[in-house]
Amino acid sequence: MHQWPFSWLTTVDVSRDGYRAEALFWYTTLMCVIAFALVTFALVYSSWKYRARPGVKALYTHGTDRKSFAVTGILAALVFVTIDMNLVRVSQADVKEYTYNWPVSPDTVKIEVMPQQWAWNIRYAGPDGIFNTADDVVTLNEMRVPVGRPVMLNLKAKDVIHSFYIPNFRLKHDANPGYVTRTWFQAVQPGNFEIACSQMCGWAHYQMKGDLIVQPEADFKRWMTEAEGDAKRRFDPADKEQLWGWEWVQ
Ligand SMILES: [Cu+2]
Known part of the structure; x- marks a missing residue:
């Protein structure tokens, strides 16, 4: 830094x-x-x-x-x-x-991000490592990442063009409906940081905020284990809407 x-x-x-x-x-x-x-x-x-x-x-x-x-x-x-x-x-x-130097190390955290009017849908692959399956960990307006590991994102918008913006990382990346865009970052210190939308996307654009929570490795692991347990309990096979993810694009 x-x-x-x-x-x-x-x-x-x-x-x-x-x-x-x-x-x-x-x-x-x-x-x-x-x-x-x-x-x-x-x-x-x-x-x-x-x-x-x-x-x-x-x-x-x-x-x-x-x-x-x-x-x-x-x-x-x-x-x-x-x-x-x-x-x-x-x-x-x-x-x-x-x-375009995508992280390839096995410890890379992969996250799918689907912004919509006016929120951030976040998806982790879960224990099976495959996206869009029943064991995925899904959160709303909350992205957790471990400090010191590369984080790669797949972005795809649900409705209109949004832009994933994390000012503390000097990173902005468009999310479009219809196709996947990619970006990545790595945090060097823990803390809570803002996720903002930097593309005017409708009347509540200004409210489109999320939290990027950077945690020490152990805390992240603990949270992930708990979230994976919750994911299993929460998954409802009748609800087709919840499988909004896609096949990972490296
Ligand atoms: Cu937006």
């Missing part, structure tokens, strides 16, 4: 990979601040330097001469190479090392 100079302005980052988004965000922000300061300075300075004075006429230009074109071109190229290209370079590394 890295801390950035302005991290106190935002929620605490408790993820293994959140620093990637942080780096892109703060780099972009810093560069915009610098560019804004330079442009403002140039504007104020030029207004003062080329102003009308007694005996001197104000200088006006539309910047259509060769020299102005050259200066503008060089500055634009400089901005493009130092800011945009660098962002592409850094984010390409993130894509390679994180975004």
Whole structure:
């Protein structure tokens, strides 16, 4: 976990990979601040330097001469190479090392998430390791994960487009009706964190909140064992609605 100079302005980052988004965000922000300061300075300075004075006429230009074109071109190229290209370079590394680098270790926690207007349905495979069976552990607006283990999500919306957002992990991922999207994260410290929907999905969009509870391994195991017992008791073969899960997409 890295801390950035302005991290106190935002929620605490408790993820293994959140620093990637942080780096892109703060780099972009810093560069915009610098560019804004330079442009403002140039504007104020030029207004003062080329102003009308007694005996001197104000200088006006539309910047259509060769020299102005050259200066503008060089500055634009400089901005493009130092800011945009660098962002592409850094984010390409993130894509390679994180975004599509799906966790493959056997201790990966797999969770299916089906948001709907306006709640989060959460599903674990249960003891058989297969999704959409009677022993699945299903919760509402509550996702529990162990600290220090990769968590992989399969997302699919029930009705409209939603977006799974966990600010403390710098992670946002769309959930669409009709097909499965995937993402993953890993927590580095325990605690209770917010799950929010970051896609305007109807009038109660703002109420669409869930809890992400990150627990020490032993606590998580204890909860899971208990939940698996409950799952068996609660399953009602007559209720077809409850099997809303799908075959896991790795
Ligand atoms: Cu939503």
